[in-house]
Amino acid sequence: MENINQLNAFTREQYHDIWVRINAGSLLDEEEQVIGELMKQHKEFYKDWDSTDFDYEYDIDTEVNPFMHISLDSIVVNQINSNNPKQTRFTYNKLRARGDSHLEAIHKIASVIAENIWDVMKYGKEFNEKKYIQKLKHLR
Numbered sequence: 001m002e003n004i005n006q007l008n009a010f011t012r013e014q015y016h017d018i019w020v021r022i023n024a025g026s027l028l029d030e031e032e033q034v035i036g037e038l039m040k041q042h043k044e045f046y047k048d049w050d051s052t053d054f055d056y057e058y059d060i061d062t063e064v065n066p067f068m069h070i071s072l073d074s075i076v077v078n079q080i081n082s083n084n085p086k087q088t089r090f091t092y093n094k095l096r097a098r099g100d101s102h103l104e105a106i107h108k109i110a111s112v113i114a115e116n117i118w119d120v121m122k123y124g125k126e127f128n129e130k131k132y133i134q135k136l137k138h139l140r
Contacts, residue, residue: 009054012067015039019049031074034081038073041103042066072110079109085129091136098140108139 015035021028022036039049045066058065079088088109095105112135119125 005055008067011071012054015067015070016049016052016054031078034074034077035070038070038077042070045069069110072113073103073106075113076106076109085133087133087136091139095139109136112136112139 018028018032018036019039021032022040028036039045048066076088076092079085080092083089091109092105095108096102100108112132115135116127116132120127
């Protein structure tokens, strides 16, 4: 548990640093740009990006963990950008064509990733890309 808490604090500190540098107009590497753009699109989390309370524990029953949220969103954006797996970009484009906003489409795909990560963490299963792709095909 101690290692997870340290990892969470480290990740939050990195995100805070990206936020500070984005607001200062500093140059970011490619991955930081993806994260920074997503952070800017989530105004509801601005107070979290500004916070230096890196040890705060979010209540999973009542609070959204904005750092996990952006991490999942960035996985989706990276999959779309790399077209790997191809179904992610296809699903994103399908959802957009049906009227979903950019973030709505990303969030729908991220929910499928979260389900698969939950199976990995809770049941010790390996990530099943075929199952992931099947679930993406059924997103509406």
